[in-house]
Amino acid sequence: MTERSNGRRRPTIREVARLAGVSHQTVSRYLRSREGLKPGTLERIDAAVRELDYRPNLLARSMRTKRTGRLAVLMPNMVNNPAPMLHGAAGAAHEAGFTVEVVAPEGGAEERTARLLELADSGHVEGILALAPILPSVEERIDGDAAIVVSADFDDRMRSLGELSDAAPVYELVEGLAVLGHRRLFHVAGNLEFASARARRAAYLDAVERFGLESVGVHDGDYSAEHGVEAMRSLPAGRLPT
Structure with a gap:
């Protein structure tokens, strides 16, 4: 079946091959995997697929190969x-x-x-x-x-777990700021429903204490821009972080 739902005929693999200047076996191989084909060949087939708006017939392929794609x-x-x-x-x-x-x-x-x-x-x-x-x-x-x-x-x-909630980089960031001479810091936390946000908040507080720094506060947010603005407005005027 080569008709589309809107009445236009579905382009065939042979038409793609003809436009790209390759054999239909090469296009079939391209549809299975791009590996092993020369860059120039890939570019020509890519261009033909785009120009013809070619889409593989997944139903026909699955019947032929026993694969669904x-x-x-x-x-x-x-x-x-x-x-x-x-x-x-x-x-x-x-x-x-x-x-x-x-x-x-x-x-x-x-x-x-x-x-x-x-x-x-x-x-x-x-x-x-x-x-x-x-x-x-x-x-x-x-x-x-x-x-x-x-x-x-x-x-x-x-919500992030495992490696995605690792807060070790926070220690490195705070240490780096301390080496640069910063002594007063502020932390804008993420949504504390996330293990990653809780771990980073705890790491910040631990690092501030470990490196003998001063924290002017922690603002618990939700990763939104609005909470970022709210965090900045909550800063104490006479004791701004560096």
């Missing part, structure tokens, strides 16, 4: 702003020839685990990236062939 990103239902992370995941997937489906079920780890198992066994996706905790016993219950990656860097609401 689809990945799922599993995440909590309510999170602050996952857009940059999803944009990065989708970009990496597209480069590898995959499309991404975002799945955000209601509930906690139990509901996410059930949805993950359903996706893994459905045969509709080739891989699943879980950006929130799932039940630890899930590996024993998977029957499908989908590759599964579970990030250990986020909690139930995608």
Whole structure:
């Protein structure tokens, strides 16, 4: 089937090949992986794909190769702003020839685990990236062939854990300021629901004490510009930080 939903004919792989001046086998190889192709060849095929607005027929490819070309990103239902992370995941997937489906079920780890198992066994996706905790016993219950990656860097609401909440750089920053001669500091903290914000706040206070400095205060914010302005306005006029 080569018709689009708007009535326009879908461009074919042979048309891409003809416009790029390569064989249709080369375009087929390009769609599987960009590796091994010469830069000039990649540029010509890229240009042809853009000009023709070519999109692979994923249904036909999946019937032919038994692969779906689809990945799922599993995440909590309510999170602050996952857009940059999803944009990065989708970009990496597209480069590898995959499309991404975002799945955000209601509930906690139990509901996410059930949805993950359903996706893994459905045969509709080739891989699943879980950006929130799932039940630890899930590996024993998977029957499908989908590759599964579970990030250990986020909690139930995608708040940073592990390496992402490491506050060691705060010590280095405070020490660096002390070496430059600064003796009076001020800390604008992030949302204290996040382990990373709590760890950095604690590290700041510890470093100030360790290096014999003076803190004119800590302002607990929420990472917004409004709270940044509020923090500046809260500074004591006669004892400003350096």
